[in-house]
Amino acid sequence: MxxxxxxxxxxxxxxxxxxxxxxxxxxxxxxxxxxxxxxxxxxxxxxxxxxxxxxxxxxxxxxxxxxxxxxxxxxxxxxxxxxxxxxxxxxxxxxxxxxxxxxxxxxxxxxxxxxxxxxxxxxxxxxxxxxxxxxxxxxxxxxxxxxxxxxxxxxxxxxxxxxxxxxxxxxxxxxxxxxxxxxxxxxxxxxxxxxxxxxxxxxLLYHKKKAVNVRPWNVDLSIGPNIKIPVSTYIRLRDEPPVKTWLKAVKDPVTLTASSREGIMSSRVHINTDNQEVVEADSVIKGYHYGQQIIPFAECDKSLLYESGEKSLNLYGFTNADNINWQSLTGDGLQYVFGRKGDKKAKLAVRCLTECLHELSLVGIVRRVYNRGNAPKMFAIMPVIDTNDYICLSMIPICYKEDIKYMTFPSTNLKRYECSKEQVDAFKDLIKAMDLMKAYDDSYEDTEAFPIAETVSPSVQYILDCIAFRAMNPGKPLPEPRDEIMMLFKRPPMVEKRSKEPLEKIKKLFTLTKVEVKTRDRKKPDQQVGAYVDNQTADIKPDNQINDVDMPSIKLPVTKKDNTVTKVGTVDPVNDFKLLIENGKPLVDISISMTEAIENLVYCNFDGIYTKALSAMKAFREECVKSDPTPYNNWIKIFKLELGDRNKDELMNLITENQLNFILKEENNSSTYENADGDESQLYETDTVPDATELTMNTEMNDFFNDM
Structure with a gap:
């Protein structure tokens, strides 16, 4: 040929x-x-x-x-x-x-x-x-x-x-x-x-990818045991490296170019690390690392491998479109699903399925096996309706449960964080002003900025520019990115012009305070253990008096003796809580410091005695029964979930014995919990949520939430 x-x-x-x-x-x-x-x-x-x-x-x-x-x-x-x-x-x-x-x-x-x-x-x-x-x-x-x-x-x-x-x-x-x-x-x-x-x-400003003929992946979309629709999937978008393969060559020292006579020949040999002898390929048994141990895997063990089956695309079911968030999506691209070319019935079936998903606001969940030997993947199929071009399904991979990491943040649903109508309207005006669909005037062919699948990647363009420059100038340093690439980082002119006034309005409506990053000075010695007193009057007397003239005097912070309490401490949380209530501080604000004190008494407890924590919970619950049960019920729900993760079953039993569970509706009409049996049923929704993963946050992030 x-x-x-x-x-x-x-x-x-x-x-x-x-x-x-x-x-x-x-x-x-x-x-x-x-x-x-x-x-x-x-x-x-x-x-x-x-x-x-x-x-x-x-x-x-x-x-x-x-x-x-x-x-x-x-x-x-x-x-x-x-x-x-x-x-x-x-x-x-x-x-x-x-x-x-x-x-x-x-x-x-x-x-x-x-x-x-x-x-x-x-x-x-x-x-x-x-x-x-x-x-x-x-x-x-x-x-x-x-x-x-x-x-x-x-x-x-x-x-x-x-x-x-x-x-x-x-x-x-x-x-x-x-x-x-x-x-x-x-x-x-x-x-x-x-x-x-x-x-x-x-x-010719920007480099283009290699033009390839579109090759579909043909498969039958199986819905149940009897329905099979012949479909073809095409890659719509995919993240690919600028250069897929590199050919190694020997540099000619005279011309500073790749030599046309010499090349690099590579070979693979197996060496026994004990005696440094070469081992023949027939005598090698493959293995896999499991931690620091190598598990051999012989040919006879292949029967134990998981078999994903033949090439397939099976529909498992449907779910509401709101259940598929961007956090649930993964993969490196997007695919479109059409009915098989030349099959009118298949095209009609795909069109009908697409329109039904769109009308019912549903998303399909499918299991895809590309071919035998490939691991299966789960995909979400969503409707794509473009009256001018086509009606089809889009297919994008979704994460498995163990691939999703959850971070727990403190609640911001508080009155102190509520925005006024004027502040909300200011952000709406900013969003309208920064509409990328109307980013240019009539002098441009298209008013849309950064259209999907048409905007080039600045990093890819710069890499290809560097390759071209190095090929033509072997001994010169790489240049800076050219102006055409830097233009991709700039805001469109009309967007920048329209957003000036809304931005100035937002600056006036929102007063921002700079968060100071607190870092520990490792050069200074650690503070003496027991020198910190939280909201209590204390006299610190050293056991042994040090009479040293050269020893500098250290003044430790001691609170005033005027019974002024600003937050609930861990020394006497019950009295602190009562004093704050008597001073007229809102229960919503007091509940934050109260729950922090209870959690510190529980999580930092090493002797297994939770008397002080249970007393604080009892006082907190009694006050919420009188006024508003919402702060206690919202907190105890998250607190019990965290205790289960930390395997503190003993404390869970003590909470039940002391009747410190949810505030029921019979105790306060504002509660949503009707009876004692429903106490555990209310936790069902939290039991089905994937376990929150504890992630380490830096000091700046912790200080930010502490200041809130």
């Missing part, structure tokens, strides 16, 4: 005298702009890693070197092939001429030479498309007559060539020369395109 490429292109670069001078002072000449554009085209083809061939022809060269000139003496002069059709290389960019010549060439002759090379130079290679890119200013008119030009145009149509003209937009109205009109005729007849250098370079 002959080799096949996606595209074969020949670039005709005019380097003659007609492109050597600039139209205006201080600007680049046509030749300089054309050279930069050709370099960018070749660079892009290299970085895309696609299957393509490219050749470069010099128009207006001093030399004449082409097949047509050899066949016709005196014709097709000043046309030279810098490189015939080949895979794009960095060397091809380096070989581009630095200066224009003083000769002139016929651009129509160059088209004929390029067409001849396509016919005779490709050999057995088959190309999906054949493109000729012409870069000239048409200041050197063609000498062919109309009959010959018509024959050339007919040949271009028969061979299905595509002609693109870059450098001048030949479809502009003010360009009316005969050569430009002739070029228009060729471009229109071959379904080509024309663009100026400015527009072409904007198109």
């Amino acid at each position: 002959p080799p096949k490429v996606d595209q074969a292109a020949i670039v005709i670069l005019d380097i003659g005298r007609n492109v050597s001078t600039a139209d205006e002072k201080g600007k680049k000449s046509f030749f300089e702009q054309a050279r930069e554009c050709v370099s960018r085209v070749i660079e892009r083809k290299i970085m895309s890693q696609g299957k393509s061939l490219i050749g470069v022809m010099l128009l207006g060269s001093k030399k004449t070197q082409n097949n047509m000139a050899e066949q016709c003496d005196g014709a097709f002069r000043h046309i030279e092939f810098l490189a015939e059709l080949q895979s794009p290389t960095w060397k091809l960019i380096r070989d581009l001429p630095e200066q224009p010549s003083k000769s002139r060439g016929d651009w129509m002759d160059a088209l004929i030479v390029a067409a001849d090379h396509f016919k005779n130079g490709l050999g057995s290679v088959k190309a999906d498309s054949k493109k000729i890119i012409l870069m000239t200013n048409f200041m050197s008119p063609t000498c062919l007559d109309e009959n010959d030009i018509e024959k050339v145009l007919t040949g271009f149509k028969e061979e299905e060539f595509e002609l693109d003209v870059i450098g001048l937009d030949i479809f502009e109205e003010h360009l009316k020369s005969e050569d430009i009109q002739l070029a228009r005729k060729f471009v229109e007849a071959t379904n080509g395109a024309s663009a100026s250098f400015e527009y072409a370079m904007q198109y």
Whole structure:
């Protein structure tokens, strides 16, 4: 089977005298702009890693070197092939001429030479498309007559060539020369395109991924034992590295490039660490690390492996769309599910399923096995309805229970954190002002900023830029990111303009205080144990008096003896709680410090005596029975769950014996707990929640919540 490429292109670069001078002072000449554009085209083809061939022809060269000139003496002069059709290389960019010549060439002759090379130079290679890119200013008119030009145009149509003209937009109205009109005729007849250098370079600003043919994953979507819908899944989005594979090469010390004669050969051997002898591959038994121990795994043990089964896509059930949050999603991409191509019934079934999920606000949960030997994965299938394009299902992986980590944060549902209507409206105005769907004015083609699947990654672009720069400049340091990449980090102009006033309003409505980061100074000695007294009057007297003149005096903090209590402490929490109630402090605020004191008495207890903690709970409960049971019930629910995680069953029994469970409705009408039997049933919803994982937070985070 002959080799096949996606595209074969020949670039005709005019380097003659007609492109050597600039139209205006201080600007680049046509030749300089054309050279930069050709370099960018070749660079892009290299970085895309696609299957393509490219050749470069010099128009207006001093030399004449082409097949047509050899066949016709005196014709097709000043046309030279810098490189015939080949895979794009960095060397091809380096070989581009630095200066224009003083000769002139016929651009129509160059088209004929390029067409001849396509016919005779490709050999057995088959190309999906054949493109000729012409870069000239048409200041050197063609000498062919109309009959010959018509024959050339007919040949271009028969061979299905595509002609693109870059450098001048030949479809502009003010360009009316005969050569430009002739070029228009060729471009229109071959379904080509024309663009100026400015527009072409904007198109070539960013590197593009390799263009690949879409290959669907065909499978039957099984719903129950009897329903099977033939479907095809396509990858919509996927996170991929900029360069998938790297080829190692030896650096030539003279040219500072990859050596073409030397390479790296790698081999794998098994060595016995005891005697440093090489072990034959037949004598090696595979094993797996289990901690620090290696468990051997022989061929006979393969029967014990888990078998995921054949390729399949089974629907397990449906759930409400609100149950699938972004925290539950995982994976590195998104897939679309369509009915199998050519199967009208399958397409109709997928459409019906999609519309039903959309109307009922449901999401399907499926189990996917890509092929035999692959581990199964769970996916969520969600409806995608686009009236202009398609109606299908989107499929994205979801996490297993052990992959989800929960962090417990203190409640912010307090009156002190309630926002006023003016503050809420200020944030609504900010959200409207920062709408990315209307980020640009009418001077742009599209008013949307950062559209999905169209916005490039700045990091990927910079990595590819560095690779291209290193290939062309081996000994120079890497450059900073170019302006086009840095522009991706900037806010759109209209968004920035609209958001100024709402931001100023929010600054006035919200007063922010800077949180000081408290760090422990390890150079200072630790404070003496027992020197801290919490909300109590104490006289600290050392056991042994130290009479040392050089010993500095240390004044320990001692609270005043005026019975002023600001929070519930752990020394006498019951009296502190009663004093705060008598002083008229709100129960909602007191309950926070009270529950903190009780938890400190329980979690920091090493003797197993919980008398003080139970007394504090009793006082707290009695006060909540009189006024509002909500603070106690909300806290005891979380507290009992935490005790279960810490295996404090003894304290759980003491709480039940002392009747310190939930405040029931018969004790206070505001309670939601009806009877004693319902006490445990109220915990059912918390029992089904995955266990909260204790995660270590830094000091700044802890101080932030302490200040709250």
